[in-house]
Amino acid sequence: MNITIRPATPDDISGIYALVKELAEYEHAAHEVTATEELYHQCLEDGTFMCIVADIDGQIVGICIYYMTFSTWKGKMLYLEDFVVRQSHRQHGIGQLLFDSYLATAKSQGCALAKWQVLDWNEPAIKFYEKNGAIIEKEWWNGKIIF
Amino acid sequence: MNITIRPATPDDISGIYALVKELAEYEHAAHEVTATEELYHQCLEDGTFMCIVADIDGQIVGICIYYMTFSTWKGKMLYLEDFVVRQSHRQHGIGQLLFDSYLATAKSQGCALAKWQVLDWNEPAIKFYEKNGAIIEKEWWNGKIIF
Numbered sequence: 001m002n003i004t005i006r007p008a009t010p011d012d013i014s015g016i017y018a019l020v021k022e023l024a025e026y027e028h029a030a031h032e033v034t035a036t037e038e039l040y041h042q043c044l045e046d047g048t049f050m051c052i053v054a055d056i057d058g059q060i061v062g063i064c065i066y067y068m069t070f071s072t073w074k075g076k077m078l079y080l081e082d083f084v085v086r087q088s089h090r091q092h093g094i095g096q097l098l099f100d101s102y103l104a105t106a107k108s109q110g111c112a113l114a115k116w117q118v119l120d121w122n123e124p125a126i127k128f129y130e131k132n133g134a135i136i137e138k139e140w141w142n143g144k145i146i147f
Numbered sequence: 148m149n150i151t152i153r154p155a156t157p158d159d160i161s162g163i164y165a166l167v168k169e170l171a172e173y174e175h176a177a178h179e180v181t182a183t184e185e186l187y188h189q190c191l192e193d194g195t196f197m198c199i200v201a202d203i204d205g206q207i208v209g210i211c212i213y214y215m216t217f218s219t220w221k222g223k224m225l226y227l228e229d230f231v232v233r234q235s236h237r238q239h240g241i242g243q244l245l246f247d248s249y250l251a252t253a254k255s256q257g258c259a260l261a262k263w264q265v266l267d268w269n270e271p272a273i274k275f276y277e278k279n280g281a282i283i284e285k286e287w288w289n290g291k292i293i294f
Contacts, residue, residue, distance in 0.1 A: 020219045020220075023219075024219075024220060029220070032220045032221075033219075033220045034220065034221055034222070034259070035218065035219065035220060035221055035222035035259070036222075039222045039223075043217050043222070043223065048215060048216075048217045048223060049216075049217035065217070065219055067215075067216050067217055068195060068214075069195075069196075069214050069216060069226065069228070070190050070195045070196040070212070070214055070228060071182065071228070072167045072170075072171075072180075072182065072212055072228055072229040073167075073171060073176070073179045073180045073181065073182060074179075074181055074182055074293065075181070075182040075183075075186050075190070076186075076190065076195060079216065081216070081217060081218070081219055082219040103292065106294070107294055111294065112181070112182070112293065112294060113291055113292060113293045113294060114291065114292045114294075115289060115290065115291040116289075116290050116291075117287045117288065117289055117290065118287070118288050118290050119286055119287060119288075120286050120287070120288055121286070126288070129290045132292070133292060134290045134291060134292050135290070135291050135292070135293070136288050136289070136290055137288060137289040137290075137291070138288050139266055139267050139268070140264045140265070140266060140267070140288075140289055141264065141265050141266075141267055141273070141283050141284060141285050141287075142262065142263075142264055142283070142284040142287055143262065143263050143264065143265050143276045143281045143282070143283055143284075144260055144261065144262040144263075144281060144282050144284070145250065145260060145261045145279070145280060145281050145282070146221065146259065146260045146282070147253070147254055147258065147259060147260060147261075
């Protein structure tokens with residue numbers, strides 16, 4: 001396998017979008033994806049989000065979608081919005097390469113911390129994060145209003 | 148009371164920073180605040196975060212700190228990082244004015260949703276958000292790595 005870990009370009013959007021939908025299916029929520037591929041193009045181009053991809057011979061098999069945020073307690077915080085490796089390509093260390101690249105990006109941008117969320121039933125993901133030295137917080141709930 | 152709800156300017160930073168520390172104390176975590184007031188200045192100026200303040204005669208009595216993010220499912224998402232009204236000024240509707248202004252900002256910026264977090268034991272806040280039609284999600288845990 002010849003894997004390249006690199007920043008996403010607009011040409012990667014269709015591959016990225018396909019993986020987002022794959023993760024939503026794994027999370028039993030495929031019907032919740034209402035953002036369009038066109039919106040992904042706009043938001044990658046205007047910097048609303050950034051993305052690191054795992055590319056095998058031109059095929060996108062893994063993604064980290066992230067953006068800069070601010071922790072009122074710690075300062076600059078790189079937030080990992082979505083992190084997925086294609087089901088057929090797991091157990092080869094691709095996730096670790098992507099996650100390492102995401103953490104390196106956070107450090108290089110002067111962040112005090114990296115943050116993300118994980119579903120409470122997603123044991124493989126929780127184990128992965130704990131293996132990477134993450135703190136898992138269980139006492140925060142999400143609030144949201146959809147317009 | 149003569150309340151003004153308005154975007155923050157650099158002159159408001161010391162008042163904003165004092166309220167962040169007040170909320171951290173309420174959340175039993177004052178010792179966790181390591182971001183400096185100087186960093187707040189930089190990050191407001193470079194757009195890492197934005198802030199709406201409630202101003203009474205030049206005194207900052209409430210804040211909404213937020214930034215633009217991206218939901219892979221819904222699209223543009225305005226994230227409310229910190230929302231606090233000074234203890235001595237609660238029960239006067241100032242929080243509602245701030246929250247309304249935050250939601251109006253999200254809509255005016257083309258967001259598909261507004262999102263934030265609340266501690267599971269913070270009943271007054273949870274009731275406030277539910278009264279405002281929010282969905283409260285309890286199945287997500289936070290992961291974080293502090294550098």
